[in-house]
Amino acid sequence: MKNHIKLTMITPEKQFYSGDILSLNTQSDDGVFGILANHVPMISQLKPTVTTFIQVDGKELKAFTSTGVLRVLKGEVEMLCSACEWPEDIDVERANEAKKRAEKRLDTDDEVSLKRAEGAVLRSIMRLKTKG
Structure with a gap:
């Protein structure tokens, strides 16, 4: 069994992130949830939140993710979001x-x-929380 998942995060403008990860935490209308390798297939509607994930090298990343849809299938996670932003790209004043x-x-x-x-x-609020 694989111990990692392929994560792809896509916005209408671009592919925001693509890579292998160990885990992912995000939020849907039903609450906060996590995904690990070998997760059961699922589809979930996403809420604006701070999404965190750990790459296979152990580095933890976080990003603001807006509304969208998440799908888990055969060791892959796809997040289709209205917007995704890294903390350093968030304009606090805006x-x-x-x-x-x-x-x-x-x-x-x-x-x-x-x-x-x-x-x-x-x-x-979630953008500001992502920024820290």
Whole structure:
């Protein structure tokens, strides 16, 4: 049995990451979960979060991952995300401004607008958390 997994992270603009890893931790609507080698096949809807993974050389990496879909099949993990960013690429000022704008929009009776504002606040918070 293999002790590693092939991880591919893709955004609409590019392939963000591709490589062999030992483990991955991310979050779906059902909560935080981890994936190790020989994981059962699955598909999950992703939430904006700080995704962490350990490469086969032991180096731990973290990235902001936005909404998307994760699939595990035959020793491979594919993450299709609206956005992925390394901590060093996150613009803190921009994330803080987006959070403030979204928080102002939270005071609404329109359910669709409220959901969008909540999503924007969560994305901003997770970007800032990824940055550290």
